[in-house]
Structure formats: structure tokens, C-alpha cells
Amino acid sequence: MTEVSMTVNGRPVRADVPDNTLLADFLRENLELTGTHVGCDTAQCGACVVHVNGRAVKSCNIFALECEGAEVATIEGEAAPDGTLSAIQQAFQDHHGLQCGFCTPGMVMSAKALLAENPEPTEAEIRAYLKGNICRCTGYHNIVRAIMAASGQDVSNIAAE
Amino acid sequence: MYEVIITRPRTLAEAIDLLGSDESQPLAGGQTLIPTMKQRLAAPETLVSLSGVKELAGITRGDGEITIGATATHAEVARELADSYPALAALAGNIGDPAVRNRGTIGGSLANNDPAADYPAGALGGNATIITNDREIPADQFFGGMFTTALLEGEIITAVKFPLPDAAAYAKFDQPASRFALAGVFVARFGDVVRVAVTGASEEGVFRWEAAEQALSGDFSAAALDGMKPDAVGMIGDLHGSPEYRAHLVGVMARRAVAVAAG
Ligand code: FES
Ligand code: FES
Numbered sequence: 135m136t137e138v139s140m141t142v143n144g145r146p147v148r149a150d151v152p153d154n155t156l157l158a159d160f161l162r163e164n165l166e167l168t169g170t171h172v173g174c175d176t177a178q179c180g181a182c183v184v185h186v187n188g189r190a191v192k193s194c195n196i197f198a199l200e201c202e203g204a205e206v207a208t209i210e211g212e213a214a215p216d217g218t219l220s221a222i223q224q225a226f227q228d229h230h231g232l233q234c235g236f237c238t239p240g241m242v243m244s245a246k247a248l249l250a251e252n253p254e255p256t257e258a259e260i261r262a263y264l265k266g267n268i269c270r271c272t273g274y275h276n277i278v279r280a281i282m283a284a285s286g287q288d289v290s291n292i293a294a295e
Numbered sequence: 296m297y298e299v300i301i302t303r304p305r306t307l308a309e310a311i312d313l314l315g316s317d318e319s320q321p322l323a324g325g326q327t328l329i330p331t332m333k334q335r336l337a338a339p340e341t342l343v344s345l346s347g348v349k350e351l352a353g354i355t356r357g358d359g360e361i362t363i364g365a366t367a368t369h370a371e372v373a374r375e376l377a378d379s380y381p382a383l384a385a386l387a388g389n390i391g392d393p394a395v396r397n398r399g400t401i402g403g404s405l406a407n408n409d410p411a412a413d414y415p416a417g418a419l420g421g422n423a424t425i426i427t428n429d430r431e432i433p434a435d436q437f438f439g440g441m442f443t444t445a446l447l448e449g450e451i452i453t454a455v456k457f458p459l460p461d462a463a464a465y466a467k468f469d470q471p472a473s474r475f476a477l478a479g480v481f482v483a484r485f486g487d488v489v490r491v492a493v494t495g496a497s498e499e500g501v502f503r504w505e506a507a508e509q510a511l512s513g514d515f516s517a518a519a520l521d522g523m524k525p526d527a528v529g530m531i532g533d534l535h536g537s538p539e540y541r542a543h544l545v546g547v548m549a550r551r552a553v554a555v556a557a558g
Pocket of ligand 2: 231232233234235236237238268269270271272
């Protein structure tokens with residue numbers, strides 16, 4: 135067991151964990167932040183994407199100990215304390231960017247990273263950025279549409295099918 | 296994930312010391328190593344995390360060359376080399392996906408020498424020098440067969456030095472599920488000398504395509520490679536493509552890379 139401390143959604147946390155604890159498991163098991171989903175556990179699906187020091191990472195593919203002292207942001211930090219959704223979350227709802235919702239936490243966190251780097255991405259840039267986020271329900275169009283809308287762009291020209 | 300001990304040295308000397316034991320392995324970004332450990336394809340007892348070792352971080356520009364610290368992530372290289380070495384920045388910026396690029400490192404990629412990884416082509420085609428804690432190894436002597444390098448037990452990459460080319464480009468045909476190269480070709484021209492390195496295609500891992508280099512050294516244009524492709528013997532054949540298909544793809548990617556570099 136090794137002690138690890140980090141800041142998660144602005145809250146300092148500290149725990150003794152086995153060295154092999156992945157960040158995804160630390161968030162879900164130790165902190166009970168189960169919004170971060172584990173789909174594949176092999177770094178392919180992107181359901182587990184969170185931010186570490188402002189950068190999107192796959193939390194199933196990084197040890198908690200590697201995040202010592204880091205600022206971690208998860209989906210639970212997106213909505214305001216009163217439940218008001220963030221602009222990206224609201225856009226996902228408005229544009230039906232989710233069906234079962236399993237991929238959604240990772241999609242939202244990837245979208246947030248994209249918009250931080252590139253505030254007005256093109257449709258092609260959004261699709262390229264989501265290479266590592268897999269959705270088995272939506273067919274992606276509405277996710278792309280939601281991210282475009284969240285960036286304040288016109289979405290009427292995004293392919294509907 | 297099975298039980299493992301993670302050590303977190305702060306200096307290179309400490310890291311080398313910790314790597315002295317048989318059962319330990321360096322952990323860079325972990326984007327390949329962690330999935331490999333989950334599948335028990337690798338099972339080190341101790342991981343020596345390199346992320347806190349200051350000597351391995353950062354990118355520095357010298358006279359006509361760029362030295363990239365071993366723990367520089369693909370995203371860092373893509374951002375920081377965008378103006379100074381666009382071909383290498385583009386290569387780094389198209390590895391895997393954005394989240395993987397925020398963790399995966401150049402040192403990890405080269406030390407692993409996956410036969411379909413992008414960086415081996417960049418390093419070999421770009422005539423890089425791989426710097427370790429012990430010596431400097433020219434890329435031509437660094438890569439063995441797939442997953443094999445000149446690194447000795449306990450030796451780690453500390454940085455990679457790239458001379459700046461007069462022109463360069465990388466063209467990659469993605470395997471759409473894995474994002475690894477089905478064929479990737481890095482072309483670089485240094486004066487009259489042209490280097491062409493191919494990844495993803497050969498059973499032997501990354502290699503220099505010498506016939507293309509000769510054709511391009513007199514005439515650095517895509518047309519100089521018209522109709523050329525490497526021999527299909529020794530190319531990888533799997534469900535994604537036959538050896539003949541890969542050989543053909545190498546010709547196409549090489550022409551695309553030259554068209555960009557010469558353009
Ligand atoms: S659970 Fe991490 S990428 Fe799928
Ligand atoms: S909404 Fe079901 S996986 Fe994306």
C-alpha cells in the first residue's frame with residue numbers, strides 16, 4: 135500500500151492504495167465517483183476519459199500513483215452543485231447525443247478537452263478528436279452535432295444520417 | 296491487474312539503480328505497457344516510473360537539431376514541434392487518439408519498437424540518434440527485429456536527437472480499429488541524401504527502403520517512385536491485408552509522403 139493524494143473536482147483526497155490501483159478504480163471504488171465508466175479496460179473505448187492536469191487521459195490506463203499531486207476532473211464536476219448541466223452536457227441532451235449513456239461521461243470529457251484546445255472545431259476535427267471514444271448506440275452524428283452546438287456553431291448542416 | 300510494486304525515482308541515477316534488478320521494468324507513459332500487463336504478456340514485479348525524473352523531460356533546440364526528452368508525450372511533440380519540425384509533429388499528432396497522446400512517450404515508443412508504431416519510422420527515416428544513460432546509438436543501429444532494440448538490460452533511453460531535414464513528411468495508412476500503421480512511410484531529405492523508412496509492413500519491423508532512397512536522391516519527386524514497391528516477401532500478412540497489399544501500400548504511402556515533402 136502506498137499513500138496517494140490528489141485533487142479531484144477541486145476536492146483534496148488522500149488514500150492508501152495498492153500500487154497496482156488504476157486511476158479509474160481509485161475514482162470508482164475509493165471515491166465512489168462512478169460516473170467514470172470502464173468499458174473495455176484496454177484503452178480502446180474512451181468511456182473512462184477524465185482530465186489529469188487539464189489533459190484528457192484514459193483513466194483505465196494510468197496508475198493512481200502516477201497522479202500524485204495532480205488536479206483530476208471527472209464528469210461529476212461538470213454540472214453545477216444545483217444540478218444545472220454544463221454547456222456541453224446540455225447540448226448532449228438537446229441534440230440527443232446519447233442513448234444508453236455508457237459512453238457519455240468519456241464523450242463529454244473528451245469534448246471538453248477538444249473545446250479547450252480548439253474552441254470552434256470543424257465537423258472533421260470533432261470526428262478526428264473522438265477517434266478514441268467509441269459509442270455503440272448513437273451512430274455519432276448527434277454527438278458531433280451536440281459538440282458543434284456547445285461550441286456555439288450552427289449545426290443545421292451536420293449530416294442527419 | 297496483478298500486484299506490482301511501483302517505485303518513483305526523482306533522478307536518473309536513482310532510476311538506473313532501481314532498474315538494476317532483474318524483475319523491474321521502466322514505466323514511461325504506460326499506454327502499451329499497462330494493457331500488456333493486464334493481459335499478462337508482460338509481468339514485471341516492479342515498475343520504475345520515469346514520469347518524475349526531470350532529466351528525461353523537455354524538448355530543446357540546438358543548432359540544426361532538436362533533442363526530445365524520453366518522457367516527452369506525443370501531444371507535447373505535436374504542439375512544440377509544429378513550426379520547427381512539422382513532419383515529426385504531424386507524425387506524433389496522429390498516433391493513437393488524443394488521450395493516448397497525452398500519456399504515450401517517444402522513449403516508450405522507441406524502446407518498445409512495435410512493428411506498426413509510427414515513431415520508429417520517424418527516428419529511422421529522420422536519422423535520429425537515440426541517447427541512453429550510457430551511450431549514443433544511431434537509429435540505423437538501434438532497431439532490431441520487431442519489439443527488439445539495441446538497448447541492454449537496465450539501459451534506458453534518455454533523449455532522442457533529430458537533425459533538422461531540408462524536407463520531410465510522413466504518410467500513414469491507418470488500421471482503422473487500432474490506429475497503428477497498416478503501412479507508414481517517413482521520408483526525409485538532407486541535402487542530396489534521402490532516407491525512406493517504412494513501418495507497419497515488414498515482419499522484421501521498421502526498415503529503410505533503399506531502392507526508393509536511390510530513386511529519390513537524384514529526383515526528389517513522387518514521380519521518381521512511379522510503379523515502385525518493395526518486395527512482398529517478408530511483408531506482414533494478416534486479416535487486414537496480404538503481403539502483396541502491404542507492399543503496394545508502401546509504394547502509395549511513399550509517393551504521398553514525397554508529394555507533401557517536395558510540395
Ligand atoms: S475503459 Fe478505458 S478506454 Fe475503455
Ligand atoms: S450512448 Fe450508448 S454507448 Fe454511446
